[in-house]
Amino acid sequence: MAFPDSSIDYREHPEAYRIGHGERGVFHVQPYKDELLPLWAIRNEADATEAILAIEARYRDYREQDDFVGMDMARKYLQMGYTRSRRYARYPGGRKRDKSGKAIEPRDADAEKARIAQRYQKALDAVRDDKQYCQAKKAHQRMTRR
Template identity: 75%
Template sequence: MTGSEVNVSFPDASIDYRRHPECYRIGHGERGVFHVQPYKDELLPLWAIRNEADARQAIEDLSARYRAYREQDDFVGMDMARKYLQMGYTRARRYARYPGGRKKDADGSLRQPGNADPEKARIAERYQVALDAVRSDDAYLRAKRDYQRRRKADRRR
């Protein structure tokens, strides 16, 4: 199966993206975090923003998993670990800015952002540091470029 032979929408939870990395799409933001298997099953249990202690452990575990994927030359795993770090940042920021993490009131009107939860703001900062480390990692940047070149070459065939 090659990327050009597969015409499925991304993400498709029925695909094993480790066996078929050509089906993976980098996409924007956190797309695929709950569907890209087997990475979802490996990374989601590690992810947390409940409190600073849990978040600190989650960041350590996700970063360790990222390094393991990097050692295995598994770009999809590296990118998915990046997405879980990004999700930690974005979710913690939302809770830091909006009471209960809700951007809208019960009547549907938008709430004004504020400083709702200082602990979540600190958690977001921790996730941001780990996310920035991945985004600037030479091995990640090189693997991403290589992956994009292969995808482009596969589409031309």
């Protein structure tokens, strides 16, 4: 079975969920994509702050429901907030190459996006350090190895 598969309801079939690396699955793992993507934003500091608070609240809801897949997907959206805002902070317009295809040297291009990245990173680190998240991750890994 290929992962991620948009046709699977991962809340009903958490055994089909693979943790993977980075942000893999953020646009395919249902129903979490539909719940988290509308909350996510990096346009400006106000929107990003609101997004972080909303994703953290959703993370806590998933944690209270012992829903590891939801917890991990919330983590991935926080990680995506960090990586995307960091990219925009370092490259004008978020583009790593110019129109001719030549690589652009990274630099401090957008101070606001750098501050947004710091806020997302702080929220991401809190999730990664959450003991309940770590325990649920280990339990999920044991379950999916069978």
